[in-house]
Amino acid sequence: MEYKSKVYIFLDDQIVPVGEFETPVRFELDTRKLVDGKHTLKIVGKDPVGNEGIKHIPFIVRNGPAIAIEGLKDNDIIDGIQPIMINAYGKGNQTQFLIDGSETPTSIPSWLWAGLIVFFGWAIYYVLTS
Known part of the structure; x- marks a missing residue:
């Protein structure tokens, strides 16, 4: 007779589980193998008696470079002609922070220009007058 509960971990709409584990379990989800976008982690738990429980966890993967x-x-x-500034920058290798390109330059907001003109x-x- 089995005395431990089991969990089956599914990703998106897959029929075959990513993993089947006895509880408690520590599971590392490697998102580097997933495409950027919306995904769902489905966890099916089964206790020793055979009762099942299901939990769906939606999440968004964004491994690719951030685009501003x-x-x-x-x-x-x-x-007409619309000026557009585009910047894309990645996180690097997660052990080293990349400073080049990690900040997107922006133009000075018009409310700041108006405030400076009023102040001056x-x-x-x-x-x-004094």
Whole structure:
């Protein structure tokens, strides 16, 4: 007679489990073998009596380089010539931090320009009137 519960781990819609383990179990999911995007981890637990329980855990894999875009957002309505800045950068090998390309340069926001103009206008007015 079996005295330990078992867990079967499935990935996405696979019929064959990724692993079959007696509990308790430590499992490492290597996402480097998965394509970027949405996935589901399905865990089926079976106790010694034969009762089953199922848990679905949705997750998103993003191993590829991060892509940052400035100048165009989802569903924007544009015309003419639209300047767009695109940057893609990866995480490296996880043991060394890559500084080159890991930050996306952005333009100065228009509200900051307006604030600077108001401040310097006030400063010039203050100097001239005192």
